[in-house]
Amino acid sequence: MGRRFTLAITGASGSGFGVAALKRLAANAEVEMVTVLFSTTGRRCLAEECHLTEQELAGLSPKIQLQSERDLGAAISSGSHRQDGMAIIPCSAGALGRIASGTSDTLVARAADVCLKERRPLVLCLRETPLNRIHLENMLRAHDAGAVVMPIMPSFYYGPKSLEELFDAFATRVLDQLGIIEDDTRRWKG
């Protein structure tokens, strides 16, 4: 049985990181399906920073299924639906706050809540700086509830030649956290 993941792009700068992770997930032979959701501001950031629409993104692979963030009856809203984990890239401070408080009021927040209660990997790639006390406390709450808090802090030791390479190398680390371990020559070799 192939593996199924959810990838959400919320309203923070750095949607290119989300696009790179989505491409890598969709290209992986172990992966059967990637459910993709956008918050309203996430969609806007994708247009402004990547000049892409969600439909164009969905067209990249037949494995990608777009899901409306307003549909709280979607399959990923339920723990009974077979899922292997979720990544939110970029994760806004607002989305982090909703997840840390368990509001479950949007599909992003609900699907993340389901991952936590079902003990499935949930990777939160927060993008905000500087951080206030509320952000820091929310990160700790999410961590204590089982999430991997993985702020967008890319590595530079392999000498990235382009933004795309920076995004893609970060995607390797996100996939690691989802349990999809791929070869990557940019890994640190000591």
Ligand SMILES: Cc1cc2nc3c(=O)[nH]c(=O)nc-3n(C[C@H](O)[C@H](O)[C@H](O)COP(=O)(O)O)c2cc1C
């Ligand atoms: C162009 C744009 C860029 C933004 N960048 C960030 C950001 O980098 N980090 C962040 O936490 N919020 C950022 N925001 C604010 C969030 O989008 C806003 O708080 C929103 O309500 C978050 O909700 P969402 O997670 O449902 O998108 C940005 C908003 C806009 C319009």
